[in-house]
Amino acid sequence: xxxxxxxxxxxxxxxxxxxxxxxxxxxxxVDETTRDRVKAAIASLQYQVNQAARSARKGVLRIGxxxxxxxxxxxxxxxxxxxxxxxxxxxxxxxxKCGDLDSQRAAAARLVENSADCILVPPPLCDLEASLRxxxxxxxxxxxxxxARPAAHISAVRIDDYQAAKTMMHHLFAAGHRDIAFIQxxxxxxxxxxxxxxxxxxxxxxxxxxxxxxxxxGVLTYRSGxxxxxxxxxxxxxxxxxxxxxxxxxxxxxxxxxxxxxxxPQDLAVCGFDDAPIAASVWPGVTTIHQPIDEMARxxxxxxxxxxxxxxxxxxxxxxxxxxxxESTAAQNGNQSSAFL
Amino acid sequence: xxxxxxxxxxxxxxxxxxxxxxxxxxxxxVDETTRDRVKAAIASLQYQVNQAARSARKGVLRIGxxxxxxxxxxxxxxxxxxxxxxxxxxxxxxxxKCGDLDSQRAAAARLVENSADCILVPPPLCDLEASLRxxxxxxxxxxxxxxARPAAHISAVRIDDYQAAKTMMHHLFAAGHRDIAFIQxxxxxxxxxxxxxxxxxxxxxxxxxxxxxxxxxGVLTYRSGxxxxxxxxxxxxxxxxxxxxxxxxxxxxxxxxxxxxxxxPQDLAVCGFDDAPIAASVWPGVTTIHQPIDEMARxxxxxxxxxxxxxxxxxxxxxxxxxxxxESTAAQNGNQSSAFL
DNA sequence: CTGAAAGCGCTTACAG
DNA sequence: CTGAAAGCGCTTACAG
Numbered sequence: 001x002x003x004x005x006x007x008x009x010x011x012x013x014x015x016x017x018x019x020x021x022x023x024x025x026x027x028x029x030v031d032e033t034t035r036d037r038v039k040a041a042i043a044s045l046q047y048q049v050n051q052a053a054r055s056a057r058k059g060v061l062r063i064g065x066x067x068x069x070x071x072x073x074x075x076x077x078x079x080x081x082x083x084x085x086x087x088x089x090x091x092x093x094x095x096x097k098c099g100d101l102d103s104q105r106a107a108a109a110r111l112v113e114n115s116a117d118c119i120l121v122p123p124p125l126c127d128l129e130a131s132l133r134x135x136x137x138x139x140x141x142x143x144x145x146x147x148a149r150p151a152a153h154i155s156a157v158r159i160d161d162y163q164a165a166k167t168m169m170h171h172l173f174a175a176g177h178r179d180i181a182f183i184q185x186x187x188x189x190x191x192x193x194x195x196x197x198x199x200x201x202x203x204x205x206x207x208x209x210x211x212x213x214x215x216x217x218g219v220l221t222y223r224s225g226x227x228x229x230x231x232x233x234x235x236x237x238x239x240x241x242x243x244x245x246x247x248x249x250x251x252x253x254x255x256x257x258x259x260x261x262x263x264x265p266q267d268l269a270v271c272g273f274d275d276a277p278i279a280a281s282v283w284p285g286v287t288t289i290h291q292p293i294d295e296m297a298r299x300x301x302x303x304x305x306x307x308x309x310x311x312x313x314x315x316x317x318x319x320x321x322x323x324x325x326x327e328s329t330a331a332q333n334g335n336q337s338s339a340f341l
Numbered sequence: 342x343x344x345x346x347x348x349x350x351x352x353x354x355x356x357x358x359x360x361x362x363x364x365x366x367x368x369x370x371v372d373e374t375t376r377d378r379v380k381a382a383i384a385s386l387q388y389q390v391n392q393a394a395r396s397a398r399k400g401v402l403r404i405g406x407x408x409x410x411x412x413x414x415x416x417x418x419x420x421x422x423x424x425x426x427x428x429x430x431x432x433x434x435x436x437x438k439c440g441d442l443d444s445q446r447a448a449a450a451r452l453v454e455n456s457a458d459c460i461l462v463p464p465p466l467c468d469l470e471a472s473l474r475x476x477x478x479x480x481x482x483x484x485x486x487x488x489a490r491p492a493a494h495i496s497a498v499r500i501d502d503y504q505a506a507k508t509m510m511h512h513l514f515a516a517g518h519r520d521i522a523f524i525q526x527x528x529x530x531x532x533x534x535x536x537x538x539x540x541x542x543x544x545x546x547x548x549x550x551x552x553x554x555x556x557x558x559g560v561l562t563y564r565s566g567x568x569x570x571x572x573x574x575x576x577x578x579x580x581x582x583x584x585x586x587x588x589x590x591x592x593x594x595x596x597x598x599x600x601x602x603x604x605x606p607q608d609l610a611v612c613g614f615d616d617a618p619i620a621a622s623v624w625p626g627v628t629t630i631h632q633p634i635d636e637m638a639r640x641x642x643x644x645x646x647x648x649x650x651x652x653x654x655x656x657x658x659x660x661x662x663x664x665x666x667x668e669s670t671a672a673q674n675g676n677q678s679s680a681f682l
Numbered sequence: 683c684t685g686a687a688a689g690c691g692c693t694t695a696c697a698g
Numbered sequence: 699c700t701g702a703a704a705g706c707g708c709t710t711a712c713a714g
Contacts, residue, residue: 003456005691016701021693031699052401053691055393057706073618076417083424087433115344223624248622259600277414281589281619283564346707357685362709372683394707398690684714694705 004045013041024049051090061091063304064116066107066135068098068125073277074293078122078145081297089305105134112138118304120145126156127190141307141314143300146291148190155303155314157296159321161191164289165198167323168243168271171287173206175329177241177269181214183228183253185245189220192245195273199243214239218249222278225249229256233268240269241329247272247279250286254328270328285326292319345386354382365390392431402432404645405457407448407476409439409466414618415634419463419486422638430646446475453479459645461486467497468531482648482655484641487632489531496644496655498637500662502532505630506539508664509584509612512628514547516670518582518610522555524569524594526586530561533586536614540584555580559590563619566590570597574609581610582670588613588620591627595669611669626667633660 006024010017015034022030023038030038041047063086067075079095086093094114098107104125111119118141125131126144132154135142143155150156172180182199185192196215203210213235216228225244229252232242244250250272257268264270264284271287272279279286299317306315347365351358356375363371364379371379382388404427408416420436427434435455439448445466452460459482466472467485473495476483484496491497513521523540526533537556544551554576557569566585570593573583585591591613598609605611605625612628613620620627640658647656 006693007691017692018701019699022700025693029699034699050397050691052393052396053706054693055706056391056397056691056708057693059706060393073414073417076414076421079421080417080424083421092428222622226624251622252624255596255599258596259602261600277618278622281563281592283567283593347709348707358708359685360683363684366709370683375683391707394690395709396690397692397707398709400690686713687711689710690706690708692706695703697702698700 003050004047005050006047008045009038009041009047012045013038051087055090058090061089061118061305061308062114062116063091063093063301064108064111064114064119064140065093065095066098066104066111066119066121066125067095068104068122068131074274074291075122077293078297081294082120082301085298085301089301091301091305093301101128101130101134104131108135108138112140116140117308118143120300120304122146123191124186124189126150127188141304141312143303143307145296145300146191148194150316152316153314155307155316157299157303157317157319158191159289159291159296159319161194162198164321164323165195165243165273166202167321168273168287168289169199169202169206171323171325171329172241172243172269172271173202175241175269178206178208179214179239180241180243181216181232181239183216183218183225183232183242183244183249186219192220195245218245220246220248222248222252225252226256229253233257233260233262238268242268242270244270244272247274247276247286247288250288250328251278251282254282254284254286265328265330275324279324279326284328284330287326287329288324290322290324292321295319344391345388346391347388349386350379350382350388353386354379392428396431399431402430402459402646402649403455403457404432404434404642405449405452405455405460405481406434406436407439407445407452407460407462407466408436409445409463409472415615415632416463418634419638422635423461423642426639426642430642432642432646434642442469442471442475445472449476449479453481457481458649459484461641461645463487464532465530467491468529482645482653484644484648486637486641487532489535491657493657494655496648496657498640498644498658498660499532500630500632500637500660502535503539505662505664506536506584506614507543508662509614509628509630510540510543510547512664512666512670513582513584513610513612514543516582516610519547519549520555520580521582521584522557522573522580524557524559524566524573524583524585524590526559526561533561536586559586561587561589563589563593566593567597570594574598574601574603579609583609583611585611585613588615588617588627588629591629591669592619592623595623595625595627605669606671616665620665620667625669625671628667628670629665631663631665633662636660 006017006020009020096107098104120143122145126147144150148161200210216231218224218228253270262268273289275288275290279288347358347361350361424434437448439445461484463486467488485491489502557572559565559569594611603609614630616629616631620629
């Protein structure tokens, strides 16, 4: 038994295929009674539009994805979500990888040559002034992904990094920590900056001073996390918790701490950000902030489609994050979570 | 300027659209001269088939993907490659996740209900007798992915785990190691078994005995790697190298070694298998065997399409692996690689 | 070996 | 508000 077509629905609802098509595509200019009849027919026949046929007629919308740092798990998941959403919307995702600004210019040009109607720009590119300016010259709408402070005239999807970092601080406070150190992310990385500000503000609001020796530099890599952890833990009085700007660095902190004979979380609590694969692989698992990458990807595709339809009208979407509590910050007394109930 | 169609090519080559279509689809029953003319026209016009139009006429082949352990990086990459290949072949990938045997039965049923014409079965499912038997009852062809010993009547794509593990052993030998320990993978995992056999065989061929206390158990998780490393390194005479059955466990070995004050690779060389993200994140980076996941995914899709066309004719593909040498096994004297030249 | 005709399932003008 | 006709770009029979 093959799938129902628009004609099957039309017959059942006693209308023309045209009317069914109208209902499917927003249902404007259709009598309410008629629309209901059509909807009922669609439901009873389990009708689903044949995207291939639709695309054959309408042509496909092509959405470009400019990948600045391929290989990262973030990007795999993002691509996956974007592809799937494109499939559902009858759009096509075309992906180009690139490195420096020159290769980026070339990649973006290839995207436009391949008739991309819009370009998705994830980090780190969407945080680089020069990259963005270059892309704007292309005259296709762009959607910035996970940039903490997107320009108003560019569509963007992100989480609230500031609030998320505050949530993490409250999690640490609730577990009894007061002396909390912080490992910074890359200087140009806007979400990392916001996370740092949230750390500072949370400390102050809680009545504590941000001691300079409690803030270490890092560049989001495991290796830089190793160095930062060493600097932080070599001091005679150690912090009771370390908040690293991402999970790679948090994992490094755990390794260093264990190397020094410290137990995590009993002697030192550790937390990260992003919910990268390494956070779940390592033992103890890293408490972190989960970015809803799949949904961010889907939202980005939707914003892209809107941007094309509405000729570049920019829109911003802020998606909810979640705190994932793992073993690296488990409360010593086992009732930490009650603080949130 | 919109894209060239089959008619543009036909006009340029002075043939009918039908003939162009024949050339595109394999070119059988076409005069050689004619074919060349068509091919030239295709090239000069940069013609590419419009998959949407093609699918509208032919209908889409639907390939199911049964995900037994979602979240793993292996699976993201696999899915990505499979999706992309499906896009190129005008097929559609439908993904279902599942856990135990019951939920797997339900997921597979959903796949068939959604008219999957074939099902891709990655690990761990393709290593489970019960899972496979259940899937065979569905009467759709299946393709096993990364199973080390696939049944002859099932299509399969994999690497040669045995040879790959031997290559790793030769790498360690070349770096001067003789006392090499091994951390096993999950008992039911066929690739892990083969890796272990390769380890044993390589040791014997090199004239060494496999000492039982040099073989530790593990279940492919970081945590089990921690325990195995402890068991291996707590002995009075330590091995000079540890070969872990996968990268998660190798990363754990490094953490334990560093915690004991051992330098990697100077005091202890470590290697893993799979080239998982953690292998590149951690410091020192883990020397490992890279599985060509992207190509395995594409090959699996192609095998699936063949299986559907040829009514279940099974075919096996073995893809090449590569050894990725990172810091965790760097030779002390710096000229280890010369052994391979 | 080659082509004219019809059709895949949908949407785009164009009427009414 | 609704529909008849034509067409998206390709492929499937059917002829020759």
